[in-house]
Amino acid sequence: MEIHPKITPIYQTSVFKFEDLDGIAQYFDEPGSRYMYSRNGNPNSDELAEAVNRLEGGQGAIATGSGMAAILAAILAYCEAGDHVLCAADIYGGSAALLNQELNRLGISVSYVPFEKLYDLKLHLQPRTRLLLAETMSNPLLRVVDLRTLAEECHQHNVKLVIDNTFATPLLTRPIAYGADITLHSVTKYLAGHSDVTAGVVVAAEPETAARLRQIGMTLGLTLSPMESWLAVRGLKTLRLRVREHSANALAIAEMLDRHPVVQAVNYPGLPSHAEHQLAIAQGGTQFGGMLSFRLPDDEKQVNQFMRRTQRFPFAPSLAGVDSSLSHPLSTSHRALTLEQQQRLGITVGLVRLSVGIELKEELLIDLEQALGQA
Incomplete structure (x- = not known):
């Protein structure tokens, strides 16, 4: 009896069987023709990688066990001991910790570039500068990078551009279309979207880079598990609907906060007052x-x-679930930065980050109004 499932089954297996020596020979002689061991590849993780690859317009992708694993794979695709990495100063604290603590220990050095200096890298380059890591929308200050200009600046100096597109998602921005060499996601966030998956994806603009990523993922064991992959693919199917609601709710909340007397400043690219508002529209x-x-x-x-006092925004140091939440960058995502770095970026006690969900907009607004009214 033939079985034709509409939804890909969960291939919850660590290893696949072969009929004979011809089968194993085919596996090695024809890459991608068969599966052998789930660390090397699994139908579910491949389905997720290919789905995000299509959304991003890439030439190949891998699914990883977390967003941090995705960042690691992207950097190792271009770097080895003795190389130098540039990183936007406005960056997720976990990315900074990886560069400062682990990759520095392995001989890959890092320099941080202030947002205002990103488009003129000459003073920051070293003989072995290999790549620049930045975010489409920075965490937590929501600065928007001019991707085309940044790609041109990087490539002028033979530097690869790696973009973390987690906040924007490929529905808002596709960095490869603007010249990025790699784009990556913490799938944990918007792509999976339901706060029940930990995963990452790395997408390459060139087939050769995609092949290198697959080798890194297999050798280092970064491959995502079948169950997590399946859940992420399921979440990805509603991405378009979710992003629309996330965006509409966030704009309404940003406008309300912008008018509130207790609030000193609001960082949201959808506000006309945002420094990169027009760039956000263009991208x-x-x-x-x-x-x-x-x-x-x-x-x-x-x-x-x-x-x-807030009832609809629990303090949960992650983001992008269908349920709203808040975070405190100084205490969580950016606590590993030095005091000087925190102060330079404006990450202080009063900075609060909201991840706006898809609940009824009116309920979220009422809740924030009452919580701020008592602040």
């Missing part, structure tokens, strides 16, 4: 995603009071 159209941050007075007691 992403009329949607701006579900992430924003805002500034309360630098008073820990006041920030704590706000957090305790």
Whole structure:
């Protein structure tokens, strides 16, 4: 009896069988024709990788066990001991920790480039500078990178451009179309979308880079498990609907916060007052995603009071689930930065990051109003 499932089954197996020596020979002689061991590849992880590859317009991708594993794979695709990496100063704290603590220990050095200096790299280059790592929309300040200009600047100096596209998703921006060499995601966030998966994806603009990524993923054991891959593919099917609701809710909340007397500043690319608002429109159209941050007075007691009073934004140090949440960058994602780095970026006690979900907009607004009213 032939079975033709509409949904790909979960291939919850660590190893695949062969009929004879001809089968194993085919596996090695014809890459991609068969599966042998799930660390080397699995139908579910390949399905996820290919789905994101199509969305991003890439030439090949791998699915990894986390967003951090995706960043590691992307850097190792171009770097070895003795090489140098440039990194945008406005970057996720976990990325900075990986570069500072682990890759530095392995002989890969890093320099940080202020946002305002990204488009003129000459003073930051070293003889063995291999790549620049940046985010489409930075975490947590929501600065928007001019991808085309940045790609041109990097390539002028023979430097690869690696873009973390987690906040924007390929529905808003496709970095490869603007010249990026690699784009990556923490699938944990918007692509899976339901706060029940930990995963990453790395997408390459060139087939040779994609092949190198597959080798790195297999050798280092970065491959995503079948079950997590299956859940992520299921979440990905509603990405378009979710991003639309995330974006609409976040814009309404940003506008409300921008008017509120207690709030000192709001960081959201959808606001006309945002420094890169027009660039965000050019690269992403009329949607701006579900992430924003805002500034309360630098008073820990006041920030704590706000957090305790809100009912719809629990303090959960991650993002992009269908349920709203808030985070405190100074205490979580960026606590590993030096005090000087934190102060230079403006990551202080009063900075709060919101991940706006897809709940009823009116309920979210009412909740924030009452929580801020008591702040």
